[in-house]
Amino acid sequence: MNVMTTSKLEVVPLSKHIGAELRGLDLSQPLSEADVAAINKAWLDHIVILFRGQRLSQEDQLRLTAYFGEVGALGRPPKYFPPGFNKLLPKIMMISNIRENGEPIxxxxxxxxxxxxxxxxxxxxxxxxxxxSLEIPTYGGDTLFASGYAAYDTFDPALKAKLEGKKARHHYNYGSTQKGDGKGTEAFAQSCHPVFRTHDQSGRKSTYVNRLMTTGIEGMSDQEAQPLLDALFDHTEKPEFIYRHQWKVGDVLLWDNRCSTHARDDFPADQRRLMLRTTVAGTVIPT
Ligand SMILES: [Fe+2]
Structure with missing residues (x-):
């Protein structure tokens, strides 16, 4: 199904519940007010929006990001940028496995x-x-996106009732502690948020826990909480809620963190992968 929203912009859904490719725009040029409104509507409607075949400067990426809200600060400063990619720090982060002197850049x-x-x-x-996306491996490294709206709407009502109104605890643990291989990092920040988050713009509810970072439920023993969380993790990761993105060089992709989760497939360690990341700052989490 193709839906024309402006004279130039075409919105093509990528899966049943999440993702749309937006065609017809050159993002290296400033967008009209009508196009900015249209891409924001597409983002709200589809959670993940994709533009293919773009060539952006760092200024272009920051301008594009700002169409969706305030550009967010980075959680941590990058140590190194290759020539031509160091001017506008600290709001652009490199996601890369490229190594210089043995250290990831x-x-x-x-x-x-x-x-x-x-x-x-x-x-x-x-x-x-x-x-x-600037450099990608020849295979692997896909990003999977899961709709938290679809997961919420279809979650078992009896289990949902037990979690409605509860808050979950989360901590930073980008690593693999939960796989038991001891490679995880120490938690350096943690938070509590509603298990089911209401989106401040769409008004819809979505699941707001994830297998990597959620550690428990406030006011519930771990014995009681863990089976409920496991059921919710398994449900949110069902294939029917997921769009799998296979990257091409020149892809620009924006996802909504308020109502989706994402995961990354493995890829060959000896092939270069380089992406530039910006963020849209948080606004509010309704309680
Ligand atoms: Fe992520």
Missing amino acids: GALPDGEMMFHHDMIHHDLPHNGTMLY
Whole structure:
């Protein structure tokens, strides 16, 4: 189903519940007010929006990000940027496995990541994350996006009733402690947020816990909470709620952290992968 929203912009859904490719715009040029409104509507409607075949400067990526809200600060400064990519720090982060003198030049360098919401361990996680793809491996490294709306709408009513109104605890643990291999990092920030989050713009509810970072439920023993959380993790990660994105160079993709989770597939460690990441700052988490 193709839906024309402006004279130039075409919105093509990528799966039943999440994702749309937006065609017809050159993002290296400033957008009209009508197009900015249309891409914001598409983002709200589809959670993940994709633009293919773009060539952006760092200024372009920051301008594009600002169409969706205040550009967010980075959680941590990058250590190094290659020539031509160091001017507008600190609001652009490199996601890369490329190594200089044995050290990764970007964040989150290697391998797969379980489903998560970015920055959920903060009091006010950012609303969205944008990735602009510059180098990709020949295979692997897909990003999977799961709709939290679809998961909420279809979750078992009896289990939902037990979790409605509760808050979950989250902590930063980008690593693999939960796999038991001891490679996880120490928690350095943690937070509590509603298990089911109401989106401040759409008014819809979505699941707001994830397998990578959620550790428990407030006011509930771990014995009682863990089976409920496991059921919710399993439900939110069902294939029917997911869009799998296979990256191409020149892709610009923005996802809504308020109502979706994402995960990354493994990819060959000896092939270069480089993306530039910006964020849309958080606004409010309704309680
Ligand atoms: Fe992420």
